[in-house]
Amino acid sequence: MHKQKLSFELTIFNGLAELPKEMRVLMSEAVAARKNAYAPYSHFQVGAAVLLENGKIVIGNNQENASYPSGLCAERVAVFQAGALYPGVxxxxxxxxxxxxxxxxxxxxxxxxxxxxxxxxxxNRQKKPITLYLMGETGKVIQCNAVADILPLGFDSSFLR
Known part of the structure; x- marks a missing residue:
């Protein structure tokens, strides 16, 4: 037996003003998307903005449903929309x-x-990390360099062979 420690690095910005310009624009798109979230039950509005390699930005926001499992989070709305509109990008x-x-x-x-x-x-499919920028309504912004960092031991297609 042996133990192995998993760790990753975050970058913490004190606020939007510290972000690089391109990421301030991306976050402002997420904020705009957040305002249109459909959250009549939780009153918790989430916005997401996806930046594609071709420079396009695709947005999403949470969409709740009275049957809670039928709703969808902002992140998946945006990512799935990006995949549908710009497959392979x-x-x-x-x-x-x-x-x-x-x-x-x-x-x-x-x-x-x-x-x-x-x-x-x-x-995993694109074989390139996806950087995440996380923010509340105000305050600090956290940058994660890859989704795999915040989901260690993630499930992928290698398990389905």
Whole structure:
């Protein structure tokens, strides 16, 4: 038996102003998408913006449903839309931001497990990391260099051979 430690590195920006210009634009698209989220039950609105290698930006926001499992998270809406509109074009970055009508979200919002798995599928398929930028309504922005970093030991197609 032996133990192995898994770790990864984050970059923490003190706010939007510290982000590179291209990422500020991407996050502003995510903020705009967040405003149109359909969240009548949780009142937790999430916006996502996907930057493709060809420079296109594709947005998504959470879409709730009275039958909770039938809704879809902003990240998957954006990533799946990017895959549908621009098949084969690699994703370079995803900006994610969240707010609530019940309280101030001042902590960066990370994707749920389902979204991590969905984005990891794209990362594995394109054989290039996807950088994540995570933000609440205000405050710090966290940069993760790859989805695989925040989903270690992820499930992939190698298990299905």
């Amino acid at each position: 690699p994703i370079t970055s995803v900006a994610i931001t969240a707010t609530s009508k019940n309280h101030v979200v001042d902590t960066p919002a990370a994707p749920c497990g389902n979204c991590r798995q969905a984005i990891l599928e794209y990362e």
